[in-house]
Amino acid sequence: MNPNIAKISSLLSDPSRSSILLSLMDGRIHPAGELAYLANIKPQTASFHLNKLLEAKLISVEKHGRHRYYRLSNSEAASVIEQLLSIAPKEKVTSLKDSKEKSDLHFARTCYDHLAGYVGVQITNSLVEQGMLRKVDLNFEVTSEGSLFFSNFGINEEQQRNKRRAFARCCLDWSERQHHLAGALGNALLVRMLEEKWIVRMPKTRAIKITQSGKTAFEKYLKMYI
Structure with a gap:
């Protein structure tokens, strides 16, 4: 198996990361705390998963002062999730x-x-x-x-x-x-x-x-x- 495919598959297999990605399918930006709430996980756990998704370039982040806001990286990522x-x-x-x-x-x-x-x-x-x-x-x-x-x-x-x-x-x-x-x-x-x-x-x-x-x-x- 292509190692990149294996990495993406591993990321998507985690329920918390899947919940985060599904929450971002609305196309809007969300703060980390809100994504943690929607995924029913602690903020520290959400930060761990968000960093993993950032590393894979499935999501992007915007920094506004002390706050970080996340969104899906592009429409191609959304299309893969939908399929x-x-x-x-x-x-x-x-x-x-x-x-x-x-x-x-x-x-x-x-x-x-x-x-x-x-x-x-x-x-x-x-x-x-x-x-x-x-x-x-x-x-x-x-x-x-x-x-x-x-x-x-x-x-x-x-x-x-x-x-x-x-x-x-x-x-x-x-x-x-x-x-x-x-x-x-x-x-x-x-x-x-x-x-x-x-x-x-x-x-x-x-x-x-x-x-x-x-x-x-x-x-x-x-x-x-x-």
Whole structure:
């Protein structure tokens, strides 16, 4: 086995480090204390695991005075984690709270910096069915109708294409077992939906809530009925 693969596998096999990485899948930065709380471990233990993840370049850190804030290093790291989740055995639901949390995550969530879950997949499928996106291998191409749609929605397609990352790639959704839109375009779509208040982030989770105005907009513009 490639030693780099073995090292990454070893890192991900630890439950505490896995919990930390899953907490960072919301694409935001988190202080060490919050990550320790979310992983249900002591701050000193969290620091140990965070240093291991930093060494492997799976996460990055920002220092602001005495405080350190962590995030996933890039979208590629998030994509690997999402794909591993798609083949991982399902966890047993042990309480009503766990059931509600899992249901919320399956319905709509952030996958690093783009929208995933049932809603994310349905949005992607709708864009394809309406001829705005065309799936080519493991990427999406924007059609002329799609360019008009994204422009009207306030997304500068050229600006997104010029970013130093994949423009519109397929990301395998672990709960839906289908692809959703990722890359610079997927991120821009998430940002605009948040700005328009079609969707809102839920506290202490990467689950996303669809607002009433969002439901109306999805019906009008994407022919989606949620």
